[in-house]
Amino acid sequence: MAICTVYTPHSLNTHLGFHQKQHHHLLFYTKKPNNNRRLINNSEISCSAADADKTVVIGLAADSGCGKSTFMRRLTSVFGGAAEPPKGGNPDSNTLISDTTTVICLDDYHSLDRTGRKEKGVTALDPRANDFDLMYEQVKAIKDGVAVDKPIYNHVTGLLDPPELVKPPKILVIEGLHPMFDSRVRDLLDFSIYLDISNEVKFAWKIQRDMAERGHSLESIKASIEARKPDFDAYIDPQKQYADAVIEVLPTQLIPDDNEGKVLRVRLIMKEGVKFFNPVYLFDEGSTISWIPCGRKLTCSYPGIKFSYSPDTYFSHEVSVLEMDGQFDRLDELIYVESHLSNISTKFYGEVTQQMLKHADFPGSNNGTGLFQTIIGLKIRDLYEQIVASRAAAPLEAAKA
Numbered sequence: 327m328a329i330c331t332v333y334t335p336h337s338l339n340t341h342l343g344f345h346q347k348q349h350h351h352l353l354f355y356t357k358k359p360n361n362n363r364r365l366i367n368n369s370e371i372s373c374s375a376a377d378a379d380k381t382v383v384i385g386l387a388a389d390s391g392c393g394k395s396t397f398m399r400r401l402t403s404v405f406g407g408a409a410e411p412p413k414g415g416n417p418d419s420n421t422l423i424s425d426t427t428t429v430i431c432l433d434d435y436h437s438l439d440r441t442g443r444k445e446k447g448v449t450a451l452d453p454r455a456n457d458f459d460l461m462y463e464q465v466k467a468i469k470d471g472v473a474v475d476k477p478i479y480n481h482v483t484g485l486l487d488p489p490e491l492v493k494p495p496k497i498l499v500i501e502g503l504h505p506m507f508d509s510r511v512r513d514l515l516d517f518s519i520y521l522d523i524s525n526e527v528k529f530a531w532k533i534q535r536d537m538a539e540r541g542h543s544l545e546s547i548k549a550s551i552e553a554r555k556p557d558f559d560a561y562i563d564p565q566k567q568y569a570d571a572v573i574e575v576l577p578t579q580l581i582p583d584d585n586e587g588k589v590l591r592v593r594l595i596m597k598e599g600v601k602f603f604n605p606v607y608l609f610d611e612g613s614t615i616s617w618i619p620c621g622r623k624l625t626c627s628y629p630g631i632k633f634s635y636s637p638d639t640y641f642s643h644e645v646s647v648l649e650m651d652g653q654f655d656r657l658d659e660l661i662y663v664e665s666h667l668s669n670i671s672t673k674f675y676g677e678v679t680q681q682m683l684k685h686a687d688f689p690g691s692n693n694g695t696g697l698f699q700t701i702i703g704l705k706i707r708d709l710y711e712q713i714v715a716s717r718a719a720a721p722l723e724a725a726k727a
């Protein structure tokens with residue numbers, strides 16, 4: 327859909343019965359976007375990509391191996407339909423496309439390939455190994471409705487492959503190490519999320535994946551985490567101050583001196599005052615609540631489950647924090663917890679539980695990581711629908727004025 331402006335002579339306005347006060351022009355919609363001006367019946371018509379059609383851009387930041395792909399699978403599932411790599415394209419493409427969303431991985435903006443980084447002695451987290459000018463230009467172009475030829479960083483070969491075409495989707499998710507690092511890119515984001523995985527938990531997840539699935543040794547995993555840490559602290563971690571929502575994953579406090587890292591304490595930190603985003607709350611908005619739901623309606627084994635909710639400040643911003651410590655024994659009973667949460671942007675009763683059950687095999691489905699990722703997915707759908715509705719209403723309001 328494009329928005330068109332009709333510039334009419336005043337006499338024609340009157341003749342057509344148009345009610346125009348000042349500018350002698352009218353707005354209308356057409357399904358054929360056209361940037362050219364043309365004359366029809368003495369009226370000049372100019373059309374451009376409607377704001378209502380502009381791509382909504384979401385940023386998801388986290389270190390590698392911190393659950394971005396899992397989160398993306400949960401998010402795209404909320405919109406329905408599976409996300410697939412571009413058909414007939416590079417089999418090592420990092421892009422995932424579904425009906426509504428396109429997820430691009432910011433690793434594709436590495437300016438140095440694996441050898442280049444080794445020669446220069448920089449990590450992929452270092453801004454010098456990334457092309458932020460290109461990232462900005464391309465995300466902006468997509469947001470403005472223009473397709474781009476985006477580079478591909480090939481994680482199999484460590485090389486930069488020939489580019490792939492990315493067409494503007496309804497929702498573009500930019501996920502990776504630096505979506506909020508460059509202020510120009512940051513300003514393009516309609517909503518941003520940071521996955522903040524504590525060192526202990528990151529280590530446990532890395533071991534689980536890289537040792538079990540990729541055959542790496544414990545020593546090499548430790549060394550890789552240590553080698554990345556200074557750049558992680560300098561360039562990745564500070565981005566969390568800009569995020570509209572942070573999912574913080576910590577060791578449990580329910581088991582004294584737990585060092586297994588299996589039971590997790592997960593905090594959903596939600597910024598107040600973000601347009602089109604109303605933080606979730608438990609029982610009573612703005613109160614401080616502590617809730618142990620275990621009992622007749624929720625089966626819990628050791629060490630149980632504890633929820634908390636309270637207002638707080640985070641990097642000088644007012645936030646609401648919802649916390650879950652522990653894990654679910656039976657996912658179908660999650661409906662009991664869901665029914666006590668408000669502002670979760672579901673379209674029907676039990677939608678959170680349904681989504682969680684649908685992806686019960688994803689990592690984190692029995693704890694707060696899966697629950698809060700699902701809820702943020704629903705909040706993003708709601709944010710998208712609100713943005714589209716407000717953009718559609720804006721020109722009509724302007725025309726009425």
Ligand SMILES: Nc1ncnc2c1ncn2[C@@H]1O[C@H](COP(=O)(O)OP(=O)(O)OP(=O)(O)O)[C@@H](O)[C@H]1O
Pocket residue numbers: 388389390391392393394395396397531532534535689690691695696
């Ligand atoms: N919520 C979770 N609970 C337990 N383990 C998890 C969770 N999320 C991710 N993991 C573990 O971390 C691994 C990496 O997850 P995922 O592939 O989603 O991360 P990623 O950030 O996309 O990684 P990369 O950037 O390296 O591709 C998973 O294989 C799993 O072992």
Ligand SMILES: O=C(CO)[C@H](O)[C@H](O)COP(=O)(O)O
Pocket residue numbers: 389390433440450451480481482484503
């Ligand atoms: O931090 C990372 C983001 O995923 C990767 O380490 C970075 O992209 C470099 O990739 P590779 O290790 O495959 O060369």
